[in-house]
Amino acid sequence: MNFFEEAYHGTPPWDIGRPQREFVILEESGKIAGDVLDAGCGTGDNALFLAACGHSVWGVDSAAAAIEIARKKAKDRGLAATFLVKDALHLHEIGRMFSTVIDSGLFHTLSDPDRPLFVRNVSEVLKSGGTYFMLAFSEREPGGYGPRRITREEIQAAFSGGWRIDEIRAAVFESRTREEGSQAWLSSITRVWRLPVRR
DSSP states (O other): OOOHHHTSSOOOOOOOOOOHHHHHHHHHTTTTOSSSEEOOOOSSSSHHHHHTHHHHOEESSOOOHHHHHHHHHHHHHOOOEEEOOOOGGGGGOOOOEEEEEEEEEOOOOOOOOHHHHHHHHHHHHEEEEEEEEEEETTSOOOSSSSSBBBBHHHHHHHHOOSSEEEEEEEEEEOSSSHHHHHHEEEEEEEOSSOOOOOO
């Protein structure tokens, strides 16, 4: 059993039981448009919030335990959302496009070799002109716990071809570990052209 699958047999610290405030702000400001894919959706709180706001939402996660919980939440709340067990490095297998892709704490878990593959996969499912919103721990957050920290320069390097970086701003990643949350970057990145996935 891998780390994330095992984590969802309990309640992992990033599973706060509500959507991340940063995504609520994006929705309330009208920045999240059209059909949405939540890459690394966990138990679905961000996806279900957006579904309740009227978006057609799909969520994918490699942890089957998380997807099972997300599907139960959707059923209990009477919300229509599609949840799939899917590795984020294989998003191209979904076979459909979205206007928005959100990422709450996925990118900062990826290894250096996996980052370009993930970026290509996002480009395969995001419509031209669509936006990818990424919330990831920043290097401003002290170390000693949690995921790898991401620098602004790393984000710029990962999305240097086929993308337009509209904004990288300081944000808060909420968790059950720290009441004040953790320092993060919220990135808004537009797909200009598609990067083919090497199959």
